[in-house]
Amino acid sequence: MSTYAGQAAENVTLPSSLDEAVAALAAMPSAVPVAGGTDLMAAVNSGLLRPAALVGLGRISEIRGWQYADGAALLGAGLTHARMGRPDFAALIPALAAAARSAGPPQIRNAGTLGGNIVTAAPTGDALPVLAALEASVILAGPEGDRELPVSHLLTGMDPLRPGELLAFVRIPLLHAPQTFLKATGRTGPGRATASVALVVDPARRQVRCSVGAVAPVPLRPLEAEQWVAGLIDWDGERTLAPEACTAFGEYVAAACIPDQPGVELPPAAVQLRRTVATLSRRALGRALA
Numbered sequence: 503m504s505t506y507a508g509q510a511a512e513n514v515t516l517p518s519s520l521d522e523a524v525a526a527l528a529a530m531p532s533a534v535p536v537a538g539g540t541d542l543m544a545a546v547n548s549g550l551l552r553p554a555a556l557v558g559l560g561r562i563s564e565i566r567g568w569q570y571a572d573g574a575a576l577l578g579a580g581l582t583h584a585r586m587g588r589p590d591f592a593a594l595i596p597a598l599a600a601a602a603r604s605a606g607p608p609q610i611r612n613a614g615t616l617g618g619n620i621v622t623a624a625p626t627g628d629a630l631p632v633l634a635a636l637e638a639s640v641i642l643a644g645p646e647g648d649r650e651l652p653v654s655h656l657l658t659g660m661d662p663l664r665p666g667e668l669l670a671f672v673r674i675p676l677l678h679a680p681q682t683f684l685k686a687t688g689r690t691g692p693g694r695a696t697a698s699v700a701l702v703v704d705p706a707r708r709q710v711r712c713s714v715g716a717v718a719p720v721p722l723r724p725l726e727a728e729q730w731v732a733g734l735i736d737w738d739g740e741r742t743l744a745p746e747a748c749t750a751f752g753e754y755v756a757a758a759c760i761p762d763q764p765g766v767e768l769p770p771a772a773v774q775l776r777r778t779v780a781t782l783s784r785r786a787l788g789r790a791l792a
């Protein structure tokens with residue numbers, strides 16, 4: 503983002519390590535971190551944000567890749583969608599790769615990062631339901647040191663970023679388990695999700711974990727539907743389900759995420775959204791079990 507210096511702030515710092523970035527934020531409490539700038543510059547250009555200073559994260563190589571740690575993948579917050587969409591990453595975390603490949607047009611995928619997707623926390627953030635289904639955690643670096651918390655705590659605002667903190671890494675348990683991500687967009691073609699579903703079939707914990715994105719401010723986990731369908735699976739056998747069971751699961755998920763209101767008829771848009779979520783959930787389960 504070579505243009506943001508002139509447009510948004512005269513004061514731009516470009517640290518080359520996480521420590522330097524944390525120090526820069528401590529020295530300039532009014533500064534705003536910027537990674538790919540795809541969300542931030544949209545806010546600046548529309549007049550919603552006028553940052554006094556920027557701390558650019560694009561030169562911090564330690565957060566642009568990933569490493570392995572204790573059965574988990576430690577993903578740098580600066581990983582771009584384009585990088586996560588590549589085959590070597592897809593072999594590691596297929597559902598996150600699928601989400602990354604579906605996130606906007608190529609120029610957005612080349613610049614936009616995992617960390618920016620999480621911190622923006624838009625309902626349509628494609629990485630978010632995947633991280634919820636995989637039960638990921640985030641590692642935050644700040645002036646008081648590092649701390650780690652479940653991604654859901656950050657997304658729901660239960661434990662928000664504190665002043666001067668940066669999202670440094672995302673820890674994802676490596677499951678060796680089938681996982682899928684499916685997304686529905688508007689009729690005008692590819693773009694932001696109207697609904698998305700991430701699903702993991704985890705034989706080690708005998709769990710099906712499902713997360714629905716874009717239908718609420720944060721990804722939703724339909725826990726009763728997950729438990730119900732996990733109870734139908736023969737975990738010691740072939741782990742297949744009849745199509746009727748997958749259909750019933752889809753309807754269970756959809757009704758949990760878009761519930762009936764007592765005494766009120768569901769508006770047509772909600773009925774349509776429920777159908778979409780039911781279809782995505784049915785297909786996601788079918789593909790994960792295939």
Ligand SMILES: Cc1cc2nc3c(=O)[nH]c(=O)nc-3n(C[C@H](O)[C@H](O)[C@H](O)COP(=O)(O)OP(=O)(O)OC[C@H]3O[C@@H](n4cnc5c(N)ncnc54)[C@H](O)[C@@H]3O)c2cc1C
Binds near residue numbers: 538617
């Ligand atoms: C045309 C268009 C289409 C898009 N389509 C999609 C789509 O289909 N799916 C989708 O999910 N998203 C989409 N997006 C949104 C966007 O591209 C993503 O959310 C992207 O991942 C944001 O990452 P970024 O690096 O550009 O974040 P930035 O814009 O740099 O930052 C976003 C916010 O996060 C903060 N931030 C960034 N990194 C850190 C960090 N490491 N620590 C602390 N704070 C940080 C910034 O201060 C800012 O508040 C689209 C955007 C555009 C403009």
